[in-house]
Amino acid sequence: MTAVRDAMAGIGHDAVTALVEGRHGDPFAILGDHRVGGERVIRAFMPGARGVDVLAREDGSRIGTLEMAHPAGLFAGPVAAAGPYRLRVRWPDAVQDTEDPYSFGLLLGDLDLHLIGQGTHYQLGRCLGAQAMSCEGVVGVRFAVWAPNARRVSVVGDFNSWDGRRLPMRLRGSAGVWELFVPGIGPGTRYKYEIVGPAGNVLPQKADPVARAAEAAPATASIVARSEPFPWTDGDWKAARAHRQALDAPISVYEVHAGSWLKLMEEGGRNLDWRELVDRLVPYVAALGFTHIEFMPIMEHPFGGSWGYQTLGLFAPTGRYGAPEDFAYFVDRCHASGIGVILDWVPAHFPTDAWGLAQFDGTPLYEHADPREGFHQDWNTLIFNLGRNEVKGFVIASAMEWLERYHVDALRVDAVASMLYRDYSRKAGEWVPNKFGGRENLESVEFFRHLNSMVHQREPGALVIAEESTAWPGVTAPVEQGGLGFDMKWNMGWMHDTLQYMEKEPVYRRFDHHLMTFGMVYAYSEHFMLPLSHDEVVHGKGSMIRKMPGDDWQKFANLRAYYGFMWMFPGKKLLFMGGEIGQWREWNHDASLDWDLLDNPHHSGLQRLVGDLNRLYAAEPAVHATDSDPEGFRWAGPEDAENSVFAFFRQIPHGGERLLVVSNMTPVPRTGYRVDVPEAGYWREVLNTDAGGYGGGNLGNGGGAEAESADGTAWLRLTLPPLATIVLKGPSAAGR
Structure with missing residues (x-):
């Protein structure tokens, strides 16, 4: 003794x-x-x-x-x-x-700790969390977690029977980071943190905020991910990405919920995994001519019914579809097929699950303490305290993780409006004004400017897209000009207006003609994307085809005409999956799309039209290269509300190529319809949504029309099919 x-x-x-x-x-x-x-x-x-x-x-x-x-x-x-x-x-x-885990010295460097405290460590996925590595020649995993108010933090897992007494961690001073090297374990190991809060109480075991892999729900453990870099083959893609994603490039996005695009009914309705999606989704999107796939959030989330928008694992691809390296493989194969990848990303809020970020170290660490700032009443979630350096840095580091580690090409930021306004969806007395007494959330403004500056500095050519539903000025203006610095903004106003118009019976449309034209009043105030997203086909809103009035033939004709109008209208394009096949049912995240509908020529014809619209949009610079140029659009003559006809030119300024777009939004065919044009000659009909191959009645202009002229004026006499959009290419570009 x-x-x-x-x-x-x-x-x-x-x-x-x-x-x-x-x-x-x-x-x-x-x-x-x-x-x-x-x-x-x-x-x-x-x-x-x-x-x-x-x-x-x-x-x-x-x-x-x-x-x-x-x-x-x-x-x-x-x-x-x-x-x-x-x-x-x-x-x-x-x-x-x-x-012996306690035989190893200090693990994190002083610079790492300093940057974490400053909120400027943009590679937290390589610093905090679980890093499979060798320490002093010994193979194991270095764990590190930020929990500044904890009395004790232990790493627990299968390797120590989930016993919090066995592997308590070391606190690294003022940074509030706890660390420990655990030898003899590696990738695939399940783990969590057991934390004793400042009051001495043991909290529910917590998943790792910076875990790079996680168990598939409903399991909740974090998983040690592999640390070896993925063998990327997309160097050519990344070198050309800035050109592919420029404001004058064609960008047409297919929005996807990975779990419900296609389910294998012969195997109990299971999801496809990432490698199966490579074999099925990627060639499908390429064949339809979309330039990008946008996924609803694939970051780890506990409740599938949130569709990923209540995220807890901001650094981890969900385990529902495979391992992290499988997702990297999917991105690599998309790039090999000429397709960019956009991820929906949610920095606004997070769910209250006890094993997640809520009260992480026994205090409101990631969230605001005051529920008037920290609790989302609409979604029953907690709001990130972006005024705290470490939290702001954590969220920005999440963005950089997807762009840098996984080579993702763009992030679409969800719920931006909810972050910009302190009184968002709150009554008087339910919110806290900013330091000037206003409703603007100054911390969020600074966060967005910082985020977008870092993305553009560290990942040139990558995009950040705002889902912002208000008239906040300068969302896509550069930071140095006082803007928020986003590259694009979803045009929610255009979407609501035009859908409201299309849902009306044609006989009443003449009274609301402005709903289709008002978008041009502000079309160049921001860099816009025109979204027909998942939000428009859920919660009783009806699918795209069911929104259209009339019998089945008219519904398809209306939708084809609307798509033709949308694809030719200024702005990048986004269509949610199922919209291209005219799915009758509202989208259900638990069910597959109704692919058997393609046995019907109306459905397959609509799909064929979407592919042709994408190809026309990509092939004609007059359409895509001027999405942000006011000189690239001109109305063709006065408004014709009485006939519900819209006519406009898309053009390369100063004598370049020119397209004429005419939409007849009534079921009445119109013959000899006059449209004044800038030049005489033959105008070739390059698209007609009433074509028989699309399921239409095949009424049109026989391939084109010769413009008449007199006294320096030229005009076309066109046949306008019912409920259809036609596109004609001018003689200077098309020839005969």
């Missing part, structure tokens, strides 16, 4: 009790390798062990035997030899040789 007593010299009873009860905040002060009175001693906490020997790491020879210093499993004793060591633990039914 004398050797044990000497080995425990200077360690008080209270400290030992705190350690064995899992309340000690500095385990390295007791455990591991120490000098006591000029003698080397080793202490190890092994609850349930019968004995512990110390072995030389180099040759495995025994250099000491530890004796029990506390019946809970604390062992201590002198060691004669110097140098690295291992422990041989004698359990009741086994003997285990293992490295």
Whole structure:
């Protein structure tokens, strides 16, 4: 007992009790390798062990035997030899040789800790969380987590029977980061953190905020991800990305919910995984001519019914569709097929699950303390406290993780309006004004400017797209000009106006002609994307085809005419999956799209039209290159509300190519309809949504029309099919 007593010299009873009860905040002060009175001693906490020997790491020879210093499993004793060591633990039914986690020195560098505290560490996925690595030549995992107000943090998992007493972590000073290297484990290991809050209470075990992999719901553990870089083959894509995603490039987006695009009914309705989506989704999107796939959030989320918009794992691809490297493979294969990848990303709020970010260290760490700032009444979620440097840095680092680690091409930021206004969806007295007494959320404004500046600095050519539903000025204006710095903004006003128009019976449309034209009043105030997103086909709003009035033939004709109008109207394009096949049902995240509808020529014809619209949009610079140029659009003559006809030109300024677009939004065919044009000659009909191949009646202009002219004026006499959009290409570009 004398050797044990000497080995425990200077360690008080209270400290030992705190350690064995899992309340000690500095385990390295007791455990591991120490000098006591000029003698080397080793202490190890092994609850349930019968004995512990110390072995030389180099040759495995025994250099000491530890004796029990506390019946809970604390062992201590002198060691004669110097140098690295291992422990041989004698359990009741086994003997285990293992490295001692408390034999390793400091892990994170001072610069890392400084940047974390500043909120400017943009590679947290390579710093915090679980990093599979070697330390002093020993293979294991370095764990690190930010929990500044905790009394004690332990890493728990299958490797220690989820016992929070066994592997308490070391606190790294003012940064509030806890760290520990656990030898002998690696990728695939499940883990969480057990945290003792400032009041001394043990919190529910927490998933890792910076985990890069996680169990598929409903399981909630974090998983150690592989650290080896993915073998990317998309160098050419990334080199050309800035050109592909420029404001004058064709960008047409197919929005997808990965779990319900296609389910394998012959296998119980299971989801496709990422590698199966490579084989099925990627060629489908390429064949239809879309330039991008946009996924509803694929970050880890506990409740599938949130569609991913209540995210908890901001650094982890959801385990529902495979491992992180499988998602990387999907992105790589998209790039090989000429398709960009956009991810919906949610920095506004997070769910209240006890094992997640809420009250993470026993205090409102990631969220605001005041519910008037920190609780979303609409969604029953918590709001990130972006005024705190560490939280702002955490969220921005999440964005950079997807862009840098996974080569994602763009982020579409969800619910921007809810972040910009302190009184968003709140009554008087339910919100806290800013320091000037206003409703603007100044912290969010600074966050967006910082986010967008960092993305453009670190990932040139990547896009950040705002889902912002108000008239906040300068959403896509550069930061240096006082804007928020986004690259594009969803045009929610255009979408609501035009759908409201299309849902009306044609006989009444002449009274609301402005709903289709008003978008041009502000079309160039921002860089817009025209979205027909998932939000428009859920919660009783009806599918795209069901929104259209009339019998089935008229519904399809209306939708074809609307798509033709949309694809030719200024702005980048987005269509939610199922819209291209005229799905009758509202979207259901638990069910597959109704692919059998394509046996019907009306549905397959609509799909064919969407593909042809994408190809026309990409092939004609007059349409895509002037999306942000006011000189690229001109109305063709006065408004014709009485006939519900819309006619406009898309053109390359200063004598370049020109397209004429005419939409007849009534079921009445019109012959000899006059449209004044800038030049005489033959105007070739390059698209007609009433074509028989699309399921239409095949009424049109026989391939084109010759413009008449007199007294310096030219005009076309056109046949306008019912409920249809036609596109004609001018003679200077088309020739005969």
